[in-house]
Amino acid sequence: MSPPISQPDRRAFLGLAGVGLAAMAAGLPMPAAARAQDQAGQFAVARRQDPRLVAFDNGQERDVERVRIEGVIPAALAGHFHRNGPAIFERAGVRYHHWFDGDGFVQRWRIQNGAVSYRSRFLQTSKFAVEQPAGAFLLPVSGGGIAPVAAFSGANSANPSNTSIISMGAESWALWEGGSPMRVNPDTLETLGLVRLNSEVDGAPFSAHPRRGEDGRLWNVGSLGPRAFLWRLSASGALEAFRIQPLGQEGYYHDFLLTQRSLVLVQCSTEARGERSLERGTFGATRGVAGKPMRVHVFDRETFELVREAELPSGFAFHFGNGWEEDDGTIHFDIAHSLDGDQFQEFFKPMTGRFPTWQAVSHRVTLPPKGAPRFERLHARVEFPKINPNYDARRNRFVYATTFKDDKRQDWFDAVVKIDVEQGRSQIFNYGAEWMVEEHVFVPRPGATREDDGWLVGTALNWVKQQTALTVFDAAQPDKPFLARAWLDNAMPLGLHGDFRRL
Structure with a gap:
């Protein structure tokens, strides 16, 4: 049985769990508001000159009964592909400082009987309910400014529910790292209210x-200053x-690993610099520390007891693909690892009309029960790694991710890659120079027995046509031409996770 949360930890929810130093924000100096307006001006100038920046315009709710399809949707592919991401960045001439602060925007692509329909809705959070009628930003956010x-009454009063979305029974849950999940109707996208797991x-x-075990149970983590919050549902x-x-030190945990026996938490090479938090929020305060090793903490996933620790090369990681464990306790996992610990700073750039620099490299980590870990390079410049969900927390061979086919390209991903972590080989589908590629997910074929038997489904923005499209690939051969593509007649903001x- 879990212990009750102490009053210091309850206060930490307000100050450390994603919304920044709320008490300090109350005294935010007037020049910060002027800087927010200047952000809007800088973006407007850049937007007129660069059509790619449609990716960071405010989103718009839409319903499309029948989306135009190029190619043929596989008959056995039927379901809702959901995406969530930030999509209100500017109100009344004031623009957020950081991409991750925009209000949550869920998109639903319904695939059934070879046809596709589309719907998008803003999540009706308490934050949205206060700010939308006012047409202004009224609550502090993680990027500051x-x-x-x-009235600010805790993390959930500023919760934009803007980062990810998962299926949970008859509902979907929209997720944000600093507070409670938000319940969503998976078809209508109606917002159903916060998930109330326990008053504590x-x-x-x-x-x-969150990651699922073989029995369907759900594990998750949370960042709480120098502590981590460990969950099991x-x-x-x-x-x-x-x-x-x-x-023992400040940490940020966007993702983690789950194996058959363990929960693996990787602490990046960062520190919290409080002097920066007033102006730029917790995102601005999270800075890389060169030469500081990444720390690996391994917990028993049932008891949450800390079992062992290890060190990895200095750097930063937002995402991991999968983890699995051998009988002797050897743990394997893959990581999208960047040498630069200042990755949070990259996502201030889109709000002034610039693009982040993507540096993460795919590595396979082997963590033996004793001795030094092995850190093996797999593929350059990747993000958003995904696997066949039927292989979660057990041995897998393939990882799918966004990548760059054009080595000189800096703005956004232009390809998807299938990485064979056992053979060290890759297959790449090149979308091309006019595309900005988002996260793709693996959908197993019904009755499949091979790990790569299924489809790769994801969205991308064609900045030349100013249109967003959903693409379906054969996951066994993603380097071959796509099977189908469903086109909207407009562009949607780039999202985060899906x-x-x-059905």
């Missing part, structure tokens, strides 16, 4: 990448256990 005008954990940090979404684990829910 917004002084609280409306209401508003606690619940990160963007039943397959139906009921709270089973939680733990607040001191780790999920496929079978």
Whole structure:
């Protein structure tokens, strides 16, 4: 049984769980507001000159009954492909400082009987309900620059529910790292209210990448300053256990690994610099420390007891593909690793009309019970790694990710890659120079027995045509021509993470 949360930890939810230093934000100086307006001006100038920046315009709700299809949708592919991401960046001439702060925007592509329909909706969070009628930003955010005008009562009052979306029973949950999940109707996209797991954990940090075990139970983590929040939920979404684990230093946990026996938490080479938090929020305060090793913390996934620790090369990682464990306790996992620990700073750039620099390289990590870990390079410049979900937490061979086919390209991904982590080989589909490629997910073929028997489904923005499209590939041969592509007649903002829910 998990212990009750202490008052210091409850206060940490307000100050450390994703919304920045809210108490300090109350005294935000007036020049910060002027800088937010200057952000809008800089973006407007850049937007007129660069059509690619449609990727960071405010989103618009839409319904399309029948989306135009190029090619043929596989008959056995049926379900809802959901995407979530930030999509209101500017109100009343004031623009957010950081891409990750925009209000949550869920898109639903319904695939059935060879046809595709589309719907998009903003999540009706308490933050959105206050700011939308006012037409102004009124609550503090993680990227700083917004002084609280409306009442601030904890993490969930500023929760934009803008980072990821998962299936949970008859509902979907929209996720943000600093607070509670938001319940969503997976078809209509109606916002159904916050997930209330337990009064003791209401508003606690619940990160963007929960992971399922073989029995359907769900594990997750949360960033809580120098502590980590560890979660376990039943397959139906009921709270089973939680733990607040001191780790001795500030950490940020967007993702983690789950194996058959362990929960693996990787602490990046960063530190929190409080002097920067007033102006640029917790994102601006999170800075890389050159030469500081990444720390690996391995917990028993049932008891949450810390089992062992290790070190990896200095750097930063937002995402991991999969983890699995041998009988002797050797743990294997893949990581999208960047040598530059200042990765949060890259995502201030889009709000002034520039593009982030993508540096992460795919590596395979082998963590033996004793001795030094092995850190083996797999593929250059990747992000958003995904696997066949039937292989979660057990041995897998293939990882799929976004990548660059054009080595000289800097703005956004132009390809998807299938990485064979056992053979060290890759297959790449090149979307081309006019595309900006988003995360793709693996959908297993019904009755499949091979790991790569299924489809790769994802969205991309064609900045030349100013249109967003959904593309379907044969996951066994993603380097071959796509099977089908469904075109919207307009562009949607680039999102973060998605999920496929079978009908």
